[in-house]
Amino acid sequence: MAISTDTDLRPVAPVARDSRELLAPLVELAARCPALTAEVVGSFVSEERAYELHRFHFHGPKAEHDSLRIGVFAGLHGDEPAGVEALVRWLHELAEEPWRATGYELTVFPLCNPTGYEDNTRHNRSGLDLNRHFWRRSDQREVALLERELIAGKFDGLITLHSDDTSEGLYGYTQGRLLNEALLKPALRASERVLPLNRQPLIDGFVASEGLIQRCFDGVLSAPSHQRPQPFDLIFETPALAPLDSQVEATLLAIETVLVEYRVFLAHSINL
Numbered sequence: 001m002a003i004s005t006d007t008d009l010r011p012v013a014p015v016a017r018d019s020r021e022l023l024a025p026l027v028e029l030a031a032r033c034p035a036l037t038a039e040v041v042g043s044f045v046s047e048e049r050a051y052e053l054h055r056f057h058f059h060g061p062k063a064e065h066d067s068l069r070i071g072v073f074a075g076l077h078g079d080e081p082a083g084v085e086a087l088v089r090w091l092h093e094l095a096e097e098p099w100r101a102t103g104y105e106l107t108v109f110p111l112c113n114p115t116g117y118e119d120n121t122r123h124n125r126s127g128l129d130l131n132r133h134f135w136r137r138s139d140q141r142e143v144a145l146l147e148r149e150l151i152a153g154k155f156d157g158l159i160t161l162h163s164d165d166t167s168e169g170l171y172g173y174t175q176g177r178l179l180n181e182a183l184l185k186p187a188l189r190a191s192e193r194v195l196p197l198n199r200q201p202l203i204d205g206f207v208a209s210e211g212l213i214q215r216c217f218d219g220v221l222s223a224p225s226h227q228r229p230q231p232f233d234l235i236f237e238t239p240a241l242a243p244l245d246s247q248v249e250a251t252l253l254a255i256e257t258v259l260v261e262y263r264v265f266l267a268h269s270i271n272l
């Protein structure tokens, strides 16, 4: 017979997050889906446990043009699960409906900061904000591995996913480049069907207009500065306090809109 004790009154412990458990379904999916491959790009040890950074590669059906290489990154900040969940879901959806990635080779890094994800912290377990340490000779293994991927990937475009708990709406960083703006604007418009846009004149300390910020922090994940031409490079932010499902849905709408718009952009520039 169960006897009620005061242990029943203890608060329920938060659900432990396990980075391996999160990505295991994708690894299994890759084993079944010929268009999807899963690879470990490197590992590191933290508190006597091995952590791995995973890369998922999705080969979309061929188009008339050369395949466009896009790198998509999430979970640089461990307490922002929306982008992570969105990429896990996206890859499952693409496996079912590969036509959505026609003409694209997608390289997806759903979880860039596995220790932060498990600890539910913005920083990694060394206490650092990884997204301030790119291209600065960082000794953080996650940054070094991702920099290597950014060099080797020679991407035509980069999309990085974040969430912001101080924002009540969606927004993004264009880094002052016209192409970024041309892609991010329709992406925000599409995702605005699910969540509101942040129309504040100041977001995250930066001047903003219609959810677009021109400037950016130093040391964020970006293409190597010597790469020519520079890829488009978008940072998309969801309001972290909004329902997770809505953030995921808004993120997927944004990514897919970018893919469509980039093809349109290329078609125009070839005809010009």
Ligand SMILES: [Zn+2]
Pocket (backbone or CB within 6 Å): 076, 077, 080, 161, 162, 163
């Ligand atoms: Zn973030």
